[in-house]
Amino acid sequence: MKLAEQLKKKVVSRAVRNVKRGSAEEESNRGMYRPEIRLDLQRSRFFTESYKETEGQTMVVRRAKALASLLAKMDIFIRDHERIVGYQTSDINGIFHPIDQNWKSPARLVNSEAGSSLLDEAGKKELDELCAYWAGKSMSDRHQAAIPQSLKKYWTYEGTFLWTQLSELGIPDYERLFETGLKGRIQAAKDKLAEIDETIPVDYLEQKDFLEAVIISLEAVIHFGKRYSTLAETMAGEEKDPKRRSELEEISRICAWVPENPPRTLLEAFQFFYFIHLVRYMEYSTLGIGIRIDKIFGPFYERDLAEGRLNREEALEIMQLLWVKFNELGLVYSPTVSSVYGGVASLQAVTIGGTDKDGNDVTNDLTYLALEAAKNLHLIEPSIALRLHEGTPDKLYSNALDVIKTGVGYPSLFNDESLLPLIEKWGVPPVDARDYAVTGCVYIEIPGKNVMRRAVGYFVLAKCLWWALHQGVNPKTGEQHGARTADPSTFTSWEDLLDAYAEQVAFFTNKMEQLDRINLELIEKYCPRPFYSAIVEGCIESGKEARKWVYPSMIHSFAIVIGGINVADSITAVRKVVFEDKRVSLPELIEMMDKNWEGHEDIRQACINAPKYGNDDDYADSIARIVLCRGEEAMETIRDRYGLPHRGDGSAVSATYGLAYDTPATPDGRLDGDFFSDSTLAPSPGQDKEGPTAVLNSCAKIKSIETYNHLLNQKFPPRFLEEDTKPAFMAYLKTWKELNVPHLQLNIVDKETLVSAQEYPEEYSDLIVRVAGFSAYFVDLSKGLQDHIIARTEQSLA
Amino acid sequence: MISAQDREVPKGLVFNIQKFSVHDGPGIRTTVFLKGCPLSCRWCANPESQSSEPQLMIRDLKCTGCGACASVCTEKAISFKEGGKRHINWQRCNQCFACVDMCLFGALTVVGKLMTPVDIVEEVAKDRIFYRNSGGGVTFSGGEPLAQAQFLQEVMALLKQDGFHITLDTTGFAPPAALDRILPLVDLVLLDIKHLETAQHVKLTGVDNRIIQENARRITDRVQTWFRMPLMAGINDDADHVSRVAGLARDLGVEKISFLPYHEGGISKWPQIGKIRPDFEGRAPDEDHMAALTELVSRNGLQVGIRI
Known part of the structure; x- marks a missing residue:
């Protein structure tokens, strides 16, 4: 432990502070990086x-x-x-x-x-x-x-999507590299x-x-x-x-x-890996890491142990040294990107647990060493993605919980039984799917394959609904910006609104694809990656640079979708308040919404009091399922340059706060610019009133296989993980697993701590919170983003 | 007010259904709180559970001062002071709840809802998978659930049929006949033991404890039982008293004693239902003393838990 404390002092945080909120400046007078950081x-x-x-x-x-x-x-x-x-x-x-x-x-x-x-x-x-x-x-x-003039207005971020340029992922073929050098x-x-x-x-x-x-x-x-x-x-x-x-x-x-x-040894393997890891970022900067650390390094550790070169304590020591290295990567982001990466350093996650290609559990002692290193060091990077499957030992659940209990925000939990069918649906052969690893937040990739899965940007589903309520016309300028969908005054049911929404999603996905298509052609021409090509399977063998061909099961381009739950709750509110209770007509509702509900608090409250997703209430949950599926179907109608469908991704990051700024009031009662639900499965903050079991039951109604790889944030007070209630929490996790919810990440912190940290930041410099898909130092977040995290429902303990 | 007609339908008056309860028996549970209690414990943390009628409950923090409630009050029980602060004249209020329907913001609510046994079963069944994975189930608490024995019997019978683990959390203050109807349906009883001295018990809770002690035997003879003991420093936490409780537990074959250290969680609820909190200054035993009491119970061969 003493060593870990000393090592921690060597870490320089490269976390980015959010200085913009979507299109608006936010605390832009404070440094985007800590004062000691240099370009x-x-x-x-x-x-x-x-x-x-x-x-x-x-x-x-x-x-x-x-x-x-x-x-x-x-x-x-x-x-x-x-x-x-x-x-x-x-x-x-x-x-x-x-x-x-x-x-x-x-x-x-x-x-x-x-x-x-x-x-x-x-x-x-x-x-x-x-x-x-x-x-x-x-x-x-x-x-x-x-890009042609007609497309330029979509290149500039205006609230519907933020297209990003540097977005290629990929996991090197470390197993083979370690065989051949x-x-x-x-x-x-x-x-x-x-x-x-x-x-x-x-x-x-x-x-x-x-x-x-x-x-x-x-x-x-x-x-x-x-x-x-x-x-x-x-x-x-x-x-x-x-x-x-x-x-x-x-x-x-x-x-x-x-x-x-x-x-030949664990230390050599770590050093080898780290050189590769550094250089691939230097060649072409992107995010993520995705190494299956226990599967890849476990055999080296066991050999060292068997041959007497190393004992467990020494292994932990060098693991901790590697952990510190992960914190030494960082990039300069633009202020707009800081709005979606509030608190991010480099989004590196290592994967532990899960199965090998034959379906055998890969847990070994190095799995536990990784958890111990993480627990001892308590740093924001790397996040740990823990793959859970039917054969995961109870001990791994329990040790993972001990790390989660520290409040560090990881391991985040991935449910193999829920995700493998989805990955196979993406066209990945089962044998490769079983080897999946997690890069970044919830990005899923296949190690060693030239997957070239691309995150093309951040996509605001709630803004698409807003366009659907305005026929794609910006009411301020009169400009036709989205698709010319049907006039809402002609809608006779909530399904008509759903159709218009889906049309807007497809329209904007297509704009994003067009921007990206030109970018990819340029990248292929001007920005080849010979080094990356050499360290994944198939490029040297085929004589082709990574972008010149696709792995047979190349996954796809994807967009990080946010605000989907707000769309679901909005459509539910329209169904209830407009079409069932007939409190107002849809055009009247839109008018009230566009005035940010001013003078119409009664109708806003009626919308807020309409059933909400996350309470195990079929009325709201069944609409949520339909809305999320329709959004995904609409996105998938758009094909990328490889002919593969665009898809959603649940990463969320801080975009649920940052990019929400540019979406005006919505029919769920949300006010102009208010943040969205903090992840693709999480209920809107404070709208889940039935506790954590109801949340999971609602989540279980949204099927990954019909949508995408979701993210679910839940916040619990620390006393929940005390010894006496730990068995109940274990049962909660087992049930999460059995309900087939794909993912879960946990903030173990109470509101009082967060509020106090806002007031006395200097005393909480070490306080880590889970934003969405990554952990961050609370003090690096803007006040607004801190409030977003405080506002999330704290699951209480009865 | 509950109409006579409503009373004929076998409905229960419920003031809360709490899912994900981990302190009311084993595993993850749903706790159904029934309204109405024959005791009036001076430390009561759920004063809204005492009356067996629905009640108006106010939440000042949510009030925007819009005045809609006052406009419908036939008894002129609601007024607004300077600065928009709402005032309720509880003497005038006839509990008609017209104001509740007017409030958009949840600042006026009714505590106490009539539910059928089927309503309860549907709600409880939603978390069945959590009970299975945790060894949990459903707990009936209150108020005093045995005060609605007929309803309780019906709902428990339905739950029993569906295989749910059923826990009864009771003060033990109930007619033996009610126990006879309910106990065959129950898997575990959490029996509150507040004080063994009758005079003290009357002073603290308003009722005689002899019937409770008689019922304790009736219960423990038939059903697995844990004692729950609210602990208040200087009132019932002396080693001698706790030792006697442990002795009684051992004699009766009780498996476990759960200590519930005094907390002030319910204080703010009294004015919310227009009641004045009884004059009571409670304090939880300090940590060292809690540890000593825990040790004492263990020495008697009993399991012991704090809040669980």
Whole structure:
């Protein structure tokens, strides 16, 4: 424990603070990052340098050389406590920004109050010079230049969806990498080159460039490791403390060996993994991690134990060192993105539990070590995704609960029996589906496969309903922005409203797809990922960069959908108040809503008092099921460039607060700009009045297989997990599982603590809360987002 | 007021149905609170449970001062002071509840709802899967559930048929005939023991405890029983008294004693129903003493729990 406390002090939080709420400024005078955080320009500098030198070469080679240049030239360092090494930046407080993607956003940020501490004057000057090169060349420039005028108004966020550019996920094939080392992948690329020299395929030149780029990038990563080896050797020579000297010598030996060669010990495997993990972010910045940590590393641990190289305590120690490393990744986001990522550092989740490809439980002692490391360190990253299935041992439930009880917000729980049929419905063969892992919040991916599942953006379902109530016309400007759906005065039932809503969902999904389609074409052309391609299955073998082909069961593009429960409650309220009780006509209701209910509190209360989802009341729950299904069906009618349907995703993040700002009042009685239900399955805050069992019973009526991978947040006071009621809580979890609800994450905190933390933030710097899909330091959230979390129903204990 | 006609239908007067109860018997339970109680314990945390009629209950925090309630009150029992603060003249109120229908904000409510046995079964059945996974079930509490023995018998019979685990939480103050009807349907009884001294009991609860002690034997002879003991420092928490309770428990074959340390949770409810809280200064025993009492009960070979 003492070691964990010391280690915690080494962590620099890169969490982003939300400084915007949708289109509005919010606390933008406070720093978007903590004051010690610096924008590190090395990646931008060396990428730019290399790009200048490689003008005229093919893009895939240029990208590989840019990465190689960065890895060869960037400053590296080793910290005193480290046994696993590697940083993306030149000092411990750094975060970087991929200037090749977008230069305007960091340039704007560092010149604003929210980002002024990120760079000093010299840094700002250098950034300006670097930006000058990228003007017209960054992915964002190219995209803006390419999209037609008619589509531009959808590119600008106006409240219905926030399209995002950097969104590719993917989990490297660590199992194979650990078998062959990177040298094995280089050999595979060389073999493929030799093969195409013989066969001369029709895309010979393209394949040859790609394979050469693969070799350049893999060799660069090996060299990056060797630089650390040399540095450690030098440091060891100067080190007086014999214990530390031997650790540095160990680092030097390990980094000389991996990632070139297959790892032989747990520590080597951790170091190998970490190099790969760092570099894939440096090549192309995105989020998530998704490694099945117990399945991948368990065998190394067991071998070390068996062969006497390591005991359990030492294993825990190096696990904790790895845990700290996860907190050293971070990116500069734009202020608008801070609105959906309030409190996020880098959204890394590791997966534990679940089954192997044959359906056998994978739990091993390393599963428990991961939980212990998390419990000892109490950090926001990495989040742990725990896969539960029929064969999950009770001990794993119980140990997971002990971590949850600390209030850290994870493990978040994934229900295999609910999710596997959904993943198979997406076209993934059962054998691969059983190997799924969780990246980010509730993103589901298949390790090692060139899945290229893409999060295309944030999609506000409640705003689509609002457009349906206005025939797609903005009442302020008279402009036709959404689909021209039927006139609400002609609606004779709630189903008519549902039809119009579904039409709006399809309309806006299509706009999002059009924006993304152009982006993908540009990405394929200007932003290949040779390194990533080399570490997933099938690219080298087929001679094709990751985006040039799809894994047979490639999952799809998806949007993070928010406000769906508000749509459900709104349609229920319309059914009850307008069509059944006939308190008002629909046009009258819309008029009242558009005045933000002013002068019509009676009707607003009638809408609020209409049945609400989350109370195990079939009237409301059955409509919720229909509404969520229809929204998803509408989304799925839109196909991406690969011919695959767009789908929803339950991640929610802080968008349920941030992006709700731009949706005016809705028929569920919600006021203009008020936040939405905090996740795709959670009842609207305070509207679930029947307790946690009723919430689960309502959730069970929404089927994952008919919709998507949902997220459910529940908040309980800490006394609930005391020894005497723990068995009841275990039974609650088992029932959650049996009810087939796909996911659950728990905030174990009471209201008094949160309110007190708002008042005395300095005393609660360590207080962690679950936002949605990730954990965050409470003090990093804006007051409004804090209120959103406080307002969530606290399940009481009777 | 409940009409004579309503009384003929076998309905029960319920003031709350609490799902996910984990302190009213084993596992996850749904607790059905029946309204009306022959006792008037000075520390009562649910004063709205005492009367066997529906009652007006007000929530000032929700009141917006709109005045709609006053406009329909035939008895002129509602008035608004300067600043829009509502005032209820409880002497005038005839409990017609016309005002409740007018209130949009939930600032005026009726506590006490008539429900049929089938209504209750439907509500209880919703959480069946939770009971199965936790070894839980349904608990009838109050008020004093035995005060509605006929209704209780009907609803319990239906639940028994469906295989639910049934717990009765009772003061034990009931006619033996009522117990005879109900006990065959019950799986577990939570029997409140407040004080063993008759004079003290009368002073604290308004009723004689001898009938309770006689019923204790009647109950324990037939059904698995746990004692529940509200604990108030200086009133019933001395080691001697608790030791006697433990002795009685052992003699009667009671398995467990649950201590319910005094809390002030219900204080705000008294003015909400227009009643004045009896003069009572309670205090929970301190932690050390609680530990000593727990130890004492354990030494008697009994299980012991705090609040559970």
